[in-house]
Amino acid sequence: MPDTQANLSFLPWVRQGVAAGLSTADNLGAAQAGMASVEFTLTLNAEPPLTVVSQLRGPADVTGIDVHQVIRMEPRPYSTDFEPNHFASVEFDRPDFPWLFTPLKPGDRSRLRPWLCLVVVMRRDGVSLTPPGTGPLPELHIGGTASPADELPDLADAWAWAHAQAATGASTREAVSGALNGGSELSLSRLLCSRRLQANTDYFACVVPTFEVGRKAGLGLPVTSSDLTAANGSLAPAWSLTPQPPTDVVLPVYHSWSFRTGAEGDFEALARRLIPRLPPDGLGMRAVEIAHPGFALPAGFPMSVLVDVPGALQPVDAPDAPPPLPPDIAPPFQTALATIVNAPGRLEAADPAADPLLAPPLYGRWYAARTIATPSASVWFDTLNLDPRWRSIAALGVRVVQEHQEALMASAWQQAADLRAANQRLRLLQLSLAVGSNVHARHLKPLQMDAVLRFAAPVFGRIRAPLGTDPQPRTLIAQMTRSAAPFAAVSVAMRRIGRGRGPMTRRVASEAVARVAGGNWISILNHGLVVLPPPPATGPATIRAVLARIGGSPGIRGYAEVTADLVAATAPRPLFAVVAEGQPVRVVAPPPRLPHQPPFADSESAKAFRQAAVAHLTRLNPGRMAIMVGPPAPLDVDGVRAAVLGHLDPRVTLTALAKAVIASGPAATTPADTPASMHVGLDIVMAAPRFPQPMYEPLRDLSQDLLLPGLDAVPPDTVLGLKTNRPFVEAYMVGLNGEMNGELLWRGFPTDQRATCFDQFWDVRGAGPGHADIAPLITWGDNALGHSPAVPATDADRFVMLVRSALLQRYPNAVIYAARAIRTARGREISEAPADEIYPIFTGSMLPDVAFFGFNLPAAAVTGADGSEGCYVIIQEHPTEPRFGLDAGAPAGRISALGNAPDGTALRGLSWGRNGAHMAGITRRLPARVAIHGSRLTPPARPPL
Numbered sequence: 039m040p041d042t043q044a045n046l047s048f049l050p051w052v053r054q055g056v057a058a059g060l061s062t063a064d065n066l067g068a069a070q071a072g073m074a075s076v077e078f079t080l081t082l083n084a085e086p087p088l089t090v091v092s093q094l095r096g097p098a099d100v101t102g103i104d105v106h107q108v109i110r111m112e113p114r115p116y117s118t119d120f121e122p123n124h125f126a127s128v129e130f131d132r133p134d135f136p137w138l139f140t141p142l143k144p145g146d147r148s149r150l151r152p153w154l155c156l157v158v159v160m161r162r163d164g165v166s167l168t169p170p171g172t173g174p175l176p177e178l179h180i181g182g183t184a185s186p187a188d189e190l191p192d193l194a195d196a197w198a199w200a201h202a203q204a205a206t207g208a209s210t211r212e213a214v215s216g217a218l219n220g221g222s223e224l225s226l227s228r229l230l231c232s233r234r235l236q237a238n239t240d241y242f243a244c245v246v247p248t249f250e251v252g253r254k255a256g257l258g259l260p261v262t263s264s265d266l267t268a269a270n271g272s273l274a275p276a277w278s279l280t281p282q283p284p285t286d287v288v289l290p291v292y293h294s295w296s297f298r299t300g301a302e303g304d305f306e307a308l309a310r311r312l313i314p315r316l317p318p319d320g321l322g323m324r325a326v327e328i329a330h331p332g333f334a335l336p337a338g339f340p341m342s343v344l345v346d347v348p349g350a351l352q353p354v355d356a357p358d359a360p361p362p363l364p365p366d367i368a369p370p371f372q373t374a375l376a377t378i379v380n381a382p383g384r385l386e387a388a389d390p391a392a393d394p395l396l397a398p399p400l401y402g403r404w405y406a407a408r409t410i411a412t413p414s415a416s417v418w419f420d421t422l423n424l425d426p427r428w429r430s431i432a433a434l435g436v437r438v439v440q441e442h443q444e445a446l447m448a449s450a451w452q453q454a455a456d457l458r459a460a461n462q463r464l465r466l467l468q469l470s471l472a473v474g475s476n477v478h479a480r481h482l483k484p485l486q487m488d489a490v491l492r493f494a495a496p497v498f499g500r501i502r503a504p505l506g507t508d509p510q511p512r513t514l515i516a517q518m519t520r521s522a523a524p525f526a527a528v529s530v531a532m533r534r535i536g537r538g539r540g541p542m543t544r545r546v547a548s549e550a551v552a553r554v555a556g557g558n559w560i561s562i563l564n565h566g567l568v569v570l571p572p573p574p575a576t577g578p579a580t581i582r583a584v585l586a587r588i589g590g591s592p593g594i595r596g597y598a599e600v601t602a603d604l605v606a607a608t609a610p611r612p613l614f615a616v617v618a619e620g621q622p623v624r625v626v627a628p629p630p631r632l633p634h635q636p637p638f639a640d641s642e643s644a645k646a647f648r649q650a651a652v653a654h655l656t657r658l659n660p661g662r663m664a665i666m667v668g669p670p671a672p673l674d675v676d677g678v679r680a681a682v683l684g685h686l687d688p689r690v691t692l693t694a695l696a697k698a699v700i701a702s703g704p705a706a707t708t709p710a711d712t713p714a715s716m717h718v719g720l721d722i723v724m725a726a727p728r729f730p731q732p733m734y735e736p737l738r739d740l741s742q743d744l745l746l747p748g749l750d751a752v753p754p755d756t757v758l759g760l761k762t763n764r765p766f767v768e769a770y771m772v773g774l775n776g777e778m779n780g781e782l783l784w785r786g787f788p789t790d791q792r793a794t795c796f797d798q799f800w801d802v803r804g805a806g807p808g809h810a811d812i813a814p815l816i817t818w819g820d821n822a823l824g825h826s827p828a829v830p831a832t833d834a835d836r837f838v839m840l841v842r843s844a845l846l847q848r849y850p851n852a853v854i855y856a857a858r859a860i861r862t863a864r865g866r867e868i869s870e871a872p873a874d875e876i877y878p879i880f881t882g883s884m885l886p887d888v889a890f891f892g893f894n895l896p897a898a899a900v901t902g903a904d905g906s907e908g909c910y911v912i913i914q915e916h917p918t919e920p921r922f923g924l925d926a927g928a929p930a931g932r933i934s935a936l937g938n939a940p941d942g943t944a945l946r947g948l949s950w951g952r953n954g955a956h957m958a959g960i961t962r963r964l965p966a967r968v969a970i971h972g973s974r975l976t977p978p979a980r981p982p983l
Contacts, residue, residue, distance in 0.1 A: 046920065047214050049202040050953035051150040052134040052227065053143070054218075056092060064142040064150050066197070072096050072251045072265065072272030074141030096141045097153040097252035098261045101174045103245075103292045107131050109226065111243070111295055112921060119300030119848050122235040124923035125961065126158045126243050128293065133218055133225040136200040139252075142273075148953045151273075152200040154292060155248045156229040159189040161240035161296070173258025173290055178244050181286030186277060190287065191232060191932055193275035196248050198935030199230040201954035203920075230922055230961070232933040237302045245293040250274040256290025300848060305915040306966040307926040308845040311755040312913075314974040317353035322760075323360075324349070324747035328371065328426045333378055336370045343367055347427045350734060350766045350799070351746045351838060351890070354759045354897045354976040358835065359824060360427065372413040372424040379423060383409025401432045402772045404779065404791040405815035418768070418823040428769040428823060434744060435773030438736045443781050450727035450787060450795075461788060463699065467692050474688030482686060487679050488560045494682040495528040503681035505674040514678060521673035523564040564672045726793030727782070732801035733774060734882060742884045749884065752842050757911075759975025760838040760890070761897040765824035767799045771812050792816050800880035800892055809879050809894075836879075837900040837972070839911045840890040846913075847887055853914040854878055854891045856900065859907035859971065868910050868969055876909070900972035911975075914967035922961040 053060070059076045073096045080088045110129040113120035120126075132138070136152035144150040157178075159165050164184025168177050180186045191199075204217035205224045217224040235241065247253045253276040254261050266272045277287050303311075323346040329339065348360055362368065382395040386409060400411060406419040413424055422428045439446065485493065494501075498514035505517050518525045526532060535542055684690065738745050752758065779791040794814040802809040813826045821827055839854070846852055858874035859866050878891040893900070895909065902908030924933070925942055933940065935957055939950040948956045 045206055047204045047206050047209050047217075048955040048958040049133075049204065049214070050148040050197075050955040051137050051144050051200075052202040052218060053137060054134045057094060057134075057138070060094075060141065060143040062142050064140070064145040064197075066145065066149065066151065066194070068271035068274035069268050070142060070273045071268045072098055072141060072249065094141060095139055096266070097139045097247060097249045098255050098266060100139055100153070100247070100252060101255055103154075105293065107135060108293055110919060112919070113297045115295035116297065118298040120235070120297050121304040121848075121923065121926075122237045122239075122299045122302055123304055123926045124235075124921055124963065125233075126156065126231045126235075126241075126297075127922060128156055128229050128243070128245060130227045130229075131222060133202040133204070133227050135227045136229060148955070149197040151197050151248060152229070153248055153252060154229070154245055155191070155193070155196050155199065156231040156243065156245055157190055157289075158231045158233050158235070158241050158243050160184075160236075161242060165189065165242070167242055167244070167291065167294060171257070173256055175256045175290035175292065176294065177257065178242070178246065178289045178291050178294075179286075180289075185283065186285070186287040187279050187283035190277055190279070192279050192934060192936075193248060193277065194280075195935040195951075196275075198951065198954055198957045199232055200227070201230075201958045202227045203958075228958075230958070232935070234924065234929065234931055234933060235299050237299055240298045241296065243295050243297065244289070244291045246289040246291055247276050250276050252276065253289060256292070257288065301844070302926060303844075304923070304926050304963070305845070305849055305852070308843060308848065309913060309966060309968040312757050312841070312843060312845070312968060312970075313755055314757045314759075314970045315753070316975075316977060317758055317760070318748060318751040321748040321751065322349050322352040322356055322746060322763075323347070324743060326427070326430065328367075331371075331375070331426065333374060335374055339370055340367070345427055347430060347747075348763050348766055349743075349745055349747045350737070350763055350770075351760045351840070352763045354761050354837070354901060356761070359765055363425065368425075369413065371426065375424055375426075375429075376411055376413050380410050399436075399776070401429070401776050402815065404776070405772075405818065416822050417820045418772075418818055418825075421823045422769055422772060428765065431766055431769040432773030432776075434737060434740070435733075435770045435775075436777040437740070438733070439774060439777040439781060442736060446729065446778065447781065447785055447787075449729065450782060453727045454787070464696060467696050471688050471692050474692065478683075478686065478688055482683060487675050490679045490682055491528050491560060491675070492533050494686065495525075495530075495533070497685075498525075498528075501681055501685045503677065503685075505677040505681075514681065517678070518673055520670065521564070522670045523560055523673040523675070527560050527563050560675070564675065726789070727787075727795055729796050730798055730803065732798050732803070732880070732882070733771070733796050734799050734801070737770065738882075738884060745884065746840075749888065752840075752888075754842055754887070756840075756842045757970055757975065758840040758842075759897070759901065759972060760840050761835040762800070762838060762892060764826075764835070767811055768823055768826060771796055771799060772815065775815060801882055802880040835897050836892050837895045837897045838890050838892045839975075840888065841913070842888050844887055846889045849915065851916045851918075853916055853967075854881075854912070855914075856893050856895065856909045856911050856972075857969070858909050859902075861907055866907055866971070868912075897972075897976075901976045902971075902973050903976075908972045910969040910971050912967055912969045915965040917965040921963045922958065923963055924961065 056076050056078075059078065060074055062070065062074065064070070073093065075091050075093045077089060077091050080090055082088070107130045108128060109131050112124075112127045112129075130136070136154060137150055139153040140151060142150065159178070159180060162184055164180065164182035166179045168179065170176055180189050202218075203226050204214045206213040206217045229245065231243070247256055249272075251261055251265055251272060254265070264270050276289060277284060325344045326347045327342065328345055329335070329341055329343040345363065346360055348356075363371070379398050379400050382397050383400070385392055385395050400409065400419075400423050402419055402422060403409060406417075408419055411423040412420045415421070422432055482490070482493075498518070501514050502511040503514065503517075504511050512520075515525055518528075534540065537543070734745060742749055746760075774796050775794055776791075778795045779789055779793060782789040782793075783791060792815070794812070794816070797810040797812050797814075799811040802811070817827055819827065837856075855878070856876040858869045858876075860869045860874075861867075876893055876895060879894045880892040881889070882892075883889045896904070898904040899906060900909045900911070924940055927942075935951045937951075939945065939960070943950070943960065945960055948959050950960060951957070
């Protein structure tokens with residue numbers, strides 16, 4: 039029997055494998071054999087066919103089941119609020135599991151008894167579930183004051199409460215067959231217990247045998263061959279309620295769990311009780327006396343002044359901000375309060391060296407960078423500190439931090455686990471900066487050009503700089519190689535030879551040789567005044583080569599890019615000869631120009647050398663540029679000196695080292711008002727711990743009346759339309775963050791007291807990132823309270839649906855969302871477009887039965903006050919696993935498939951009592967939902983739902 043809901047198909051039975059070949063139909067009677075056999079024929083090659091009879095396992099062979107076959111239990115074990123009108127059920131992984139050991143094929147109307155069934159018995163005197171006795175399984179005992187007739191179902195219709203399920207895209211035979219033979223997630227089997235339960239009652243759910251032979255096997259009782267014959271009633275039920283119910287029953291239990299029912303009413307019944315109401319008078323406001331604030335007020339101030347302080351939630355039609363204080367109250371009160379809270383700031387401005395003055399706090403002073411609050415000003419800092427309503431709300435944030443300071447500090451230190459070690463390393467780098475900057479200024483900057491080059495030559499390979507007309511930032515070694523100044527001039531050997539107190543200097547001084555005026559050797563070499571001869575060959579080799587000069591004039595070195603073509607065209611070069619050990623080497627002067635051939639014959643050694651060089655250059659770098667001949671450019675020594683001094687500056691090197699050894703996350707900051715930070719970035723890290731918890735929760739725990747004053751006046755089964763109060767949230771969060779930063783400072787945590795540690799008031803964790811309730815406090819500037827600059831205007835009054843009902847306590851996974859309304863020919867309807875579904879961005883709860891859901895929608899967009907069609911708020915039962923039962927209100931007790939359907943049962947085109955698939959389709963509970971248009975949650979009043 040196909041069921042088109044959620045693409046599920048219910049089947050009255052499933053047989054797979056050899057069991058599909060059983061030939062005896064189930065007549066639902068006891069006089070049938072308890073074992074079955076299947077006959078089939080085997081053919082092997084050319085041998086005659088062989089008939090084989092296979093004996094199948096039956097219910098008498100089962101002494102337990104694999105617990106992994108159980109994939110779901112309804113209700114869940116140990117649940118305490120199961121709906122009394124729903125049926126308990128258990129699901130198995132194999133789609134043929136309930137009929138696996140039934141030795142029959144389906145009979146009339148596709149009825150087939152399962153070999154096991156589900157029973158639900160009340161936890162009461164006379165009912166007990168005990169460990170295994172003589173058999174392998176736990177035992178269920180019913181007797182004494184408990185009657186089996188009241189606790190057990192009638193096994194005559196056991197076939198009605200077992201079925202298989204296939205998840206298919208269609209209800210065709212091919213689709214169902216594909217699901218049964220496909221992945222395990224596409225099919226399952228299920229047992230139902232048709233007992234209607236009593237409310238607020240404890241129960242045991244047990245999977246037990248259906249047949250007597252199965253009961254004996256599970257209890258460890260002997261089962262003989264005669265017990266399995268049809269003549270002896272092999273398939274007799276494990277218990278029978280007719281004609282005389284038994285007084286005591288003992289059953290083996292394959293699987294069991296316990297649960298408790300809740301009050302009467304399922305999702306649909308509880309949802310029908312909901313009534314959209316208008317907020318009661320005074321909801322969202324609490325009166326506070328301000329005539330006795332604890333400080334002196336001017337003469338003539340009234341003896342009693344009550345002001346309305348709003349909560350975090352307000353009725354939809356409430357004003358965006360409470361009315362200002364009366365004109366005869368605000369000026370004297372704020373002036374007196376400003377005198378007290380501004381006293382420390384005025385003293386500091388008048389005498390910075392004076393001892394600090396203790397006074398009530400100025401909330402947000404470090405974020406606003408102010409020490410004086412101005413009465414009657416509209417900036418958030420002034421309003422928050424001098425209006426008693428907002429000041430009292432900020433004080434609530436202070437109290438929350440004080441009550442949870444130990445846990446908050448533990449979390450802060452955990453977030454900054456490596457902060458102390460990092461700051462100690464930074465302090466050492468600061469010391470190195472101070473010493474290094476002094477050394478750099480006193481000893482490096484005064485050095486002349488040649489001294490700087492000789493001193494820094496070991497790091498030339500790590501310093502990159504563009505010099506002269508070359509825009510590429512090449513290393514200084516590369517720059518010198520391409521210039522007239524050879525790198526050998528600043529090598530270690532040259533520095534050793536030319537050092538001020540070395541042997542050469544002493545010899546020159548002793549022989550009174552006059553030094554060359556006009557520069558050092560680096561300058562002389564750089565300008566081509568001296569040509570260095572080629573270095574002599576070293577080691578045991580006997581080959582010495584005299585390299586030919588390629589072009590150029592005396593005193594100026596030429597150079598060429600050596601290519602394979604150049605080597606081949608320079609016969610008879612190279613000019614060298616192989617001589618015996620110890621023989622003098624004849625130096626042959628090269629010709630002045632390349633085109634001229636030397637006056638002597640080519641040698642075999644030179645030919646072999648050129649051939650090897652040509653092959654090597656062709657393979658190694660065939661694409662090298664053509665010959666380049668010409669004098670090299672002088673080295674930009676002033677640029678080299680500037681690059682060296684710049685790269686050796688401790689402000690550069692130590693800053694790079696700090697960035698390399700200390701990594702910081704987004705919560706780490708460095709104060710921008712310190713000299714070290716402004717110039718080198720070596721100030722200690724100021725960590726900003728972040729607490730993502732929704733901070734409405736500790737406020738609610740202080741008192742729910744702070745969150746929504748007047749909540750006790752909201753009757754049960756009510757749906758209300760509310761909106762968030764942004765000024766309340768901002769005032770509370772300023773007090774919260776300010777006190778937390780003070781606590782961090784008191785505990786020695788590195789902070790500049792400007793961190794926004796808390797930015798979540800509502801529980802938006804399920805909505806993903808990007809839903810902070812406040813922007814960083816240092817960005818608020820001169821905005822008014824309730825107008826945080828980073829929050830869009832549409833977020834200022836988010837719509838909130840409040841539900842006071844047991845519905846969401848029993849169904850916490852209910853789907854809550856808003857759907858835009860559209861105008862059709864039939865009137866206003868719910869849009870079914872997925873883009874028109876808006877889900878809550880925050881949720882919350884209050885005792886005992888209140889839940890609220892906030893949407894990122896203005897209240898006017900939901901109610902239709904903005905000229906649109908508005909929105910429907912929808913509460914829908916979660917369409918997950920199928921559940922079974924009857925409508926609420928039917929009497930408790932046994933439901934029989936052999937009788938008539940209970941009154942009011944919708945048959946949905948199926949036949950009551952036909953088979954297990956039809957019974958599953960009839961008793962399946964379809965998901966329900968209730969939709970309320972936003973206009974019914976705000977004046978003018980509308981009729982109930």
